[in-house]
Amino acid sequence: MATHTEQLTRPAVRLHGLTRSFKGRTVLDGIDLELPAGQFTALLGHSGSGKSTLLRAVAGLDHGVEGEGRLSAPERVSVVFQDSRLLPWSRVLDNVLLGAEGKEAAERGRAALAEVGLAGRERAWPGELSGGEAQRAALARALVREPQLLLADEPFGALDALTRIRMHNLLRELWERHRPSVLLVTHDVDEAIVLADRVLVLENGRIGLDLTIDHPHPRSYREPKLGEYRERLLAALGVTEDH
Amino acid sequence: MTTLATAESAVTVAEDAHQVRRRRRLSPGKRWPAARLTGPLLVVVLWTAASAAGTLDPGAIPAPWTVAETAGRLWSDGTLATDVVTSLRRAATGFSIGLGAGVLLALAAGLSRVGDALIDGTVQLNRAVPTLGLIPLFILWLGIGETFKIAIIAIVVYIPMYLNTHAALSGIDSRYVELAEVQGLSRLRFIRQVVIPGSLPGFFVGLRLSVTGSWLGLVVLEQINATSGLGYMMFQAQNYGQTDVILVGLLIYGVFGLVSDSVVRLIERRVLSWRRTLSS
Numbered sequence: 001m002a003t004h005t006e007q008l009t010r011p012a013v014r015l016h017g018l019t020r021s022f023k024g025r026t027v028l029d030g031i032d033l034e035l036p037a038g039q040f041t042a043l044l045g046h047s048g049s050g051k052s053t054l055l056r057a058v059a060g061l062d063h064g065v066e067g068e069g070r071l072s073a074p075e076r077v078s079v080v081f082q083d084s085r086l087l088p089w090s091r092v093l094d095n096v097l098l099g100a101e102g103k104e105a106a107e108r109g110r111a112a113l114a115e116v117g118l119a120g121r122e123r124a125w126p127g128e129l130s131g132g133e134a135q136r137a138a139l140a141r142a143l144v145r146e147p148q149l150l151l152a153d154e155p156f157g158a159l160d161a162l163t164r165i166r167m168h169n170l171l172r173e174l175w176e177r178h179r180p181s182v183l184l185v186t187h188d189v190d191e192a193i194v195l196a197d198r199v200l201v202l203e204n205g206r207i208g209l210d211l212t213i214d215h216p217h218p219r220s221y222r223e224p225k226l227g228e229y230r231e232r233l234l235a236a237l238g239v240t241e242d243h
Numbered sequence: 244m245t246t247l248a249t250a251e252s253a254v255t256v257a258e259d260a261h262q263v264r265r266r267r268r269l270s271p272g273k274r275w276p277a278a279r280l281t282g283p284l285l286v287v288v289l290w291t292a293a294s295a296a297g298t299l300d301p302g303a304i305p306a307p308w309t310v311a312e313t314a315g316r317l318w319s320d321g322t323l324a325t326d327v328v329t330s331l332r333r334a335a336t337g338f339s340i341g342l343g344a345g346v347l348l349a350l351a352a353g354l355s356r357v358g359d360a361l362i363d364g365t366v367q368l369n370r371a372v373p374t375l376g377l378i379p380l381f382i383l384w385l386g387i388g389e390t391f392k393i394a395i396i397a398i399v400v401y402i403p404m405y406l407n408t409h410a411a412l413s414g415i416d417s418r419y420v421e422l423a424e425v426q427g428l429s430r431l432r433f434i435r436q437v438v439i440p441g442s443l444p445g446f447f448v449g450l451r452l453s454v455t456g457s458w459l460g461l462v463v464l465e466q467i468n469a470t471s472g473l474g475y476m477m478f479q480a481q482n483y484g485q486t487d488v489i490l491v492g493l494l495i496y497g498v499f500g501l502v503s504d505s506v507v508r509l510i511e512r513r514v515l516s517w518r519r520t521l522s523s
Contacts, residue, residue, distance in 0.1 A: 059425060060424075061421060061424060061425065077425075078425070079425045081418070081422075083418070085418055085419070085422050087419060087422075087436070087437065087440070088517055088518075089440040089441070089443070089515075089517050090436070090440070098422070098423075098426045098428070098436065099423075099426030099427050099428050099432070125517045126517075127517060141426075145426075
């Protein structure tokens with residue numbers, strides 16, 4: 001327990017005065033943020049609120065975007081995109097091993113595929129997978145690198161509702177087993193509440209709300225205690241619910 | 244009343260329901276075995292029938308059996324074999340050089356801005372100049388030997404190779420490039436795992452165009468300036484009015500063209516087996 005707390009005190013990601021703008025329009029307006037190592041954080045925001053911009057900045061993918069500020073992130077970072085982004089010309093195992101080095105890489109790849117429930121599909125082409133399976137393979141590809149930080153940009157946005165629930169459970173399981181820091185970008189308030197231990201709301205280029213969700217896992221959408229968090233988050237997003 | 248109503252609606256449903264029929268297929272359907280040979284075989288059959296019926300002037304178009312006999316005679320006295328080997332060597336050498344140059348230039352132009360600035364415009368300019376129009380100049384530069392023939396074939400080959408490979412390469416989805424960055428791929432691995440497989444479809448289009456292109460160039464070259472080769476054989480036959488020899492040469496060109504195209508297609512289908520298209 002003590003080591004766990006110690007881990008949490010060492011920040012994995014640190015943002016200081018981070019600004020990003022596109023053609024003079026400020027998207028991120030001086031963000032200060034620390035993500036402790038091993039924390040599961042969700043980042044909520046309207047579409048166009050800059051949450052993807054933030055994630056891409058942390059991933060180091062924003063070539064040619066104007067901006068300032070200090071940014072530190074761990075060395076091993078994995079990204080899961082909204083589309084599974086599997087190379088159509090490589091078999092599933094080769095996709096999982098993309099960029100992996102070393103002799104035992106193939107073994108780790110197989111293990112990662114088994115972990116996401118795709119054992120036996122190593123030789124399949126990505127075109128033969130369903131949307132859910134493809135996203136599982138993308139998760140396996142992210143896991144193989146044993147990331148210290150896992151960045152996920154609306155990873156379940158393109159999946160159907162049933163598949164999404166199963167993927168939520170899978171992601172949480174994987175997180176509990178490997179304990180990377182997770183930054184999950186989503187526009188789905190329920191997804192954020194069910195999965196994350198801390199939810200940030202991005203409004204006008206700043207962190208408008210920083211909410212710790214202190215509730216045991218696994219969580220269900222229907223738990224009344226979570227309803228309070230839901231209302232606070234919706235209010236922060238400027239949405240009022242009339243019952 | 245209720246039961247009656249239910250019964251009534253059941254009847255209406257039954258009347259509205261249609262037997263489900265399979266939709267009309269819009270793709271051409273299953274491939275026939277050896278379908279590509281059907282057309283050429285039909286031509287041969289018609290040719291044979293017309294010759295047997297005596298509707299063709301044997302001086303203009305000799306009968307298939309005459310052509311076969313001539314081919315046999317030319318083969319047994321050794322001239323045909325020499326001519327075929329000479330032509331094949333020319334085509335193969337020029338083709339290999341053009342292939343390598345086209346692919347390397349496409350990679351250089353697609354992967355670096357300097358390469359793009361230097362190469363792309365130059366190739367487009369080269370494309371606009373009819374390659375066969377370069378023959379006189381090349382003869383003056385390189386002499387009338389083998390070198391200029393190989394150089395011309397290489398140019399005929401490299402242009403479609405470059406254009407198609409380059410187009411496919413620049414069309415690679417930028418999301419895959421981003422993925423390669425995220426996965427920390429080295430430049431070499433990026434080329435091997437993303438760029439090359441991503442541009443293969445265009446590479447094969449270029450390959451099929453240039454395979455036939457190299458044969459085309461060869462015919463012209465061997466008829467203008469040569470002392471051996473299939474084109475030379477046909478040119479000589481023209482002087483002596485030997486239409487059967489000309490037909491032997493044409494048939495060999497045709498067979499070579501068809502075979503090389505089929506080989507490329509076969510390789511293409513195996514290499515690009517991950518693609519499912521209308522033709523599969």
